[in-house]
Amino acid sequence: MGNIIDIIGRKFLLFDGAMGTMLQQRGLKPGDNPEIFNIEKPDIILDIHKSYIDAGADIITTNTFGANELKLKDSRYSVEEIIKRGIDIGRKAAKDKFIALDIGPTGQILKPIGTLEFEKAYEVFKRQIIVGNSMGVDLILIETMSDLYEMKAAILAAKENSNLPIFATMTFQDNKRTLMGTDPKTMVFVLEALGVDALGINCSLGPNEFHPIIDEILKYASIPVIARPNAGLPIYKDGNTIYNITPEEFSKEIVNMANRGVSIFGGCCGTNPNYIKAVSHKLQYMKPLNILPKDYTTVCSATNTIFIDGSIQVVGERINPTGKETLKNALINEDMNYVLREAIEQQKLGADILDINAGIPEIDESLIMEKMIKEIQGILDVPLQIDSSNPETIEKAVRIYNGKPIINSVTGDMATMESIFPIAKKYGANVIGLTMDEKGLPSNCEERVKICKKILDVAESYGIEKNNIIIDCLTLTASVNQSQVFETLNAIKQIKELYGVKTLLGVSNISFGLPNRKLLNRTFLTMALTYGLDIPILDPKDEEMMDSIRAFRVLSNSDKKAKKYISFYKSQPKEKSELKLDSLDEKDI
Amino acid sequence: MGNIIDIIGRKFLLFDGAMGTMLQQRGLKPGDNPEIFNIEKPDIILDIHKSYIDAGADIITTNTFGANELKLKDSRYSVEEIIKRGIDIGRKAAKDKFIALDIGPTGQILKPIGTLEFEKAYEVFKRQIIVGNSMGVDLILIETMSDLYEMKAAILAAKENSNLPIFATMTFQDNKRTLMGTDPKTMVFVLEALGVDALGINCSLGPNEFHPIIDEILKYASIPVIARPNAGLPIYKDGNTIYNITPEEFSKEIVNMANRGVSIFGGCCGTNPNYIKAVSHKLQYMKPLNILPKDYTTVCSATNTIFIDGSIQVVGERINPTGKETLKNALINEDMNYVLREAIEQQKLGADILDINAGIPEIDESLIMEKMIKEIQGILDVPLQIDSSNPETIEKAVRIYNGKPIINSVTGDMATMESIFPIAKKYGANVIGLTMDEKGLPSNCEERVKICKKILDVAESYGIEKNNIIIDCLTLTASVNQSQVFETLNAIKQIKELYGVKTLLGVSNISFGLPNRKLLNRTFLTMALTYGLDIPILDPKDEEMMDSIRAFRVLSNSDKKAKKYISFYKSQPKEKSELKLDSLDEKDI
Numbered sequence A, B: 001m002g003n004i005i006d007i008i009g010r011k012f013l014l015f016d017g018a019m020g021t022m023l024q025q026r027g028l029k030p031g032d033n034p035e036i037f038n039i040e041k042p043d044i045i046l047d048i049h050k051s052y053i054d055a056g057a058d059i060i061t062t063n064t065f066g067a068n069e070l071k072l073k074d075s076r077y078s079v080e081e082i083i084k085r086g087i088d089i090g091r092k093a094a095k096d097k098f099i100a101l102d103i104g105p106t107g108q109i110l111k112p113i114g115t116l117e118f119e120k121a122y123e124v125f126k127r128q129i130i131v132g133n134s135m136g137v138d139l140i141l142i143e144t145m146s147d148l149y150e151m152k153a154a155i156l157a158a159k160e161n162s163n164l165p166i167f168a169t170m171t172f173q174d175n176k177r178t179l180m181g182t183d184p185k186t187m188v189f190v191l192e193a194l195g196v197d198a199l200g201i202n203c204s205l206g207p208n209e210f211h212p213i214i215d216e217i218l219k220y221a222s223i224p225v226i227a228r229p230n231a232g233l234p235i236y237k238d239g240n241t242i243y244n245i246t247p248e249e250f251s252k253e254i255v256n257m258a259n260r261g262v263s264i265f266g267g268c269c270g271t272n273p274n275y276i277k278a279v280s281h282k283l284q285y286m287k288p289l290n291i292l293p294k295d296y297t298t299v300c301s302a303t304n305t306i307f308i309d310g311s312i313q314v315v316g317e318r319i320n321p322t323g324k325e326t327l328k329n330a331l332i333n334e335d336m337n338y339v340l341r342e343a344i345e346q347q348k349l350g351a352d353i354l355d356i357n358a359g360i361p362e363i364d365e366s367l368i369m370e371k372m373i374k375e376i377q378g379i380l381d382v383p384l385q386i387d388s389s390n391p392e393t394i395e396k397a398v399r400i401y402n403g404k405p406i407i408n409s410v411t412g413d414m415a416t417m418e419s420i421f422p423i424a425k426k427y428g429a430n431v432i433g434l435t436m437d438e439k440g441l442p443s444n445c446e447e448r449v450k451i452c453k454k455i456l457d458v459a460e461s462y463g464i465e466k467n468n469i470i471i472d473c474l475t476l477t478a479s480v481n482q483s484q485v486f487e488t489l490n491a492i493k494q495i496k497e498l499y500g501v502k503t504l505l506g507v508s509n510i511s512f513g514l515p516n517r518k519l520l521n522r523t524f525l526t527m528a529l530t531y532g533l534d535i536p537i538l539d540p541k542d543e544e545m546m547d548s549i550r551a552f553r554v555l556s557n558s559d560k561k562a563k564k565y566i567s568f569y570k571s572q573p574k575e576k577s578e579l580k581l582d583s584l585d586e587k588d589i
Ligand SMILES: [Zn+2]
Pocket: A202, A203, A204, A230, A268, A269
């Protein structure tokens, strides 16, 4: 059938159905590893695979779901033995159809909730993938994941130890979140950022419950979408688990999903060759819809997606030790509680994203950066911006970050782009492009626009789309460069008009050396927002700045009906000067 | 020589020199009216005129400087007799040269400093002009004025009682102001607004002292400029007044002025035919420079010009009784002290222009409007904006206003333009054009731009240049029209880009019905300023708004080196929240 990459999205692809369900009917005892059958009862496995091929499946999933060293630690067979035999059997059944190396969860829970280290999970998956890759499967199917972090470990293992296509599906609960809290759109943005070839959901729910989740996935996905539902919901009857949907009902719902854009199907728990046959039968005269590429700019933690969509997202700037003695000492003493408090407070005050910087000479920057990220992502759902001038620190940070971060930053200098863009591409991070280069800070709008163009072009050559580049037009100090204030603002406007790219700006530099800095800061902030600034970087403890943002969101029609504004301010005590004026007005009216 | 209007600015024109100085040598006694000579010693006058014609003068000034009913009230001759004879003699001497009906000050001081009513001054001048007009002079020369208000009375009298060209010159002191405080540029803008044909200065100083004043006039004037200096500065010697500059020195300085752009000359006190001869000799082979039309938008009191030039001028909105019970009562009781206090306070708080409105049904709007204007212009140098929906009130107000006001307002409805534009043209007022019409408030930017274009076109048909039209793009209420907030802002931007016209906007309407109005107001204000708003109308007691304006002036490079900003804020006590943050920062650094 050739390379599956050439086919996905153009023709429907049909996975097989359940393996475990079938094996229980053939003597698998509860608590046993189904993968042992690959060695001890290979004919049963071959038989099941063949029955799915006969039913019309295009892809056989190897019987290797749980074949990892953690689940097999008490087994008499090695991971390698089991996977090799699994692939052998799969290939024998599939003949010229595709076979997918099936990889399920490790079975253990990652830190900080569990005890499994991210890099240990990576090693577990790596061992599975090395075997699969050496045996020549057609793709790697990472499935039934509840934890996006574990999924990331598996994807990285797949990418770093093979060139195989990666299909990735997670399993969702009724509340449209995975057990670990990831929502469909966050899954879409993070998995696409990590470079998988198809994504979707499997298990836990039947096709009827899949619909709302699939709809959300289809709204945001730019790559082919997979749906492998159970045969409905489980019913416990006479000590057995049976499922409530017939092959006919199942296949009708699959057609429904096909009509909305899903192009890769299969069955999970409770399904059998009859289900696959019904689906195959129904899909044979249909063609998949095109998945149109989307160009959202998003920043994600594992459970939260921030859209950069003109509604103003605030980056909190407080976790940066430059000039902050207390934070500096906290980092030196590895006092992560202090860091966490700063993070929690900033989010509470309205930060949508947090900048994280550990750039002081007294500490091991990479180590402390990793520590901070792990602490914060373990507690808060606010996405992070990795801020370092050290590419090694950046790579370590984005590797262990559980989401789609922003990297702060590259400049128009080729050296910074050459060191950072490969990292951003591999780990799927957004990158801030500062409109400066080896010649320093530009003095006018035109030079900024030129550097922006260069950054976008170089990014493209690394396969990074412009929706993942965020441009910083750089605020100069008004007391020194008063005539250039509008150069920055005009650059924001022009860059957005010319390239449709999102913009970010730190504003407080504007007021350096002048009295009443807060007034200048909030005024400049409003000016920049008016000219199209998407992401201000600021101190969320600066109430005037946050006030300005809340007001701007009303005036730019993003806080619809001023609901958030009203709920924030309706109970605020009036300021002194306001009281004075108001009492006058009331008297006057 | 044809019509002088066809010549001015294209050829040099030379007035004669002093009359009074010559007459003193021929027997005029101190305290006598020199104009009596017209009847009693006409040969002497004729002789002097002829000597100037022989010296090369193009224009003979009739011996009528003081021929007004106030100065002649104890005379045995009437104003009419003296002026008629003066013109007769002038014509006899001038032959085919030009003669100018000379009109000097009434000799009395206008209210509120003196006792002379503006309309009485008008009547005095009117009587002179009626005679001059009936006798067929070539132009009216209104000269040696120290009071712009008196000058305005004379110009209105000339315009309403003749179609003669008007040349208007004032007399300045060493401090570059007239005795009543008018500065050269204010004179230029007000006299041009009133429609004189040439303007300039005469008397009081010699040509050397004229230079800085003439330079300022030339910088701003769009019409031919007149310089008629004395023969230097007076020296009191042996009981006689003599002047310190020779005809040769005098003419050298005249050439100097000619080279900088002055095209109409003459001599004042201390000059004689030798001076005129020297000037005539020097100018005969020279050609005047072109006076290029200027397009400043200015609003003037008698002693202060506000340039609408992008540096943000604030209109104080407090003198408007709508919804203000205290002010309403003050107007009903004609309590002008209350009005004055409001005016003074607004100017102190930073208002550059004051809106004046008397629109309540309980009072005679025109009467109270006139009263308010007279009170305010007698005390303050802040220019005024006449705010009324009644054309009669507007005409009465701009007539007695001593300066170049703004009329608030017309709309795109032809009826309002037809009633207001003739008044604006005659009295030289700026006019606010509201971008609404008989169909009501437009919902988008495009309709606003269209109405603006219509207003500019109709204004042009009335001879009103677009620099005298100020467009109000109208602020809607965000709680009702949230999606249209940027329509107003975009209209400001487009109107400025397309037509280069200045814009004005009341901002506080934006926040109606929402909590924390001051926050929305100042945020919207900053947004509008960023999009090019020139003139916000607001309550100067709103500190946050005024703060925003002061900050914007720094950031838009109009408060150079932030000098005003620094001097305003450097000694301000810090706000509570600022103290909190600062103490943290200081601890941190
Ligand atoms: Zn399942």
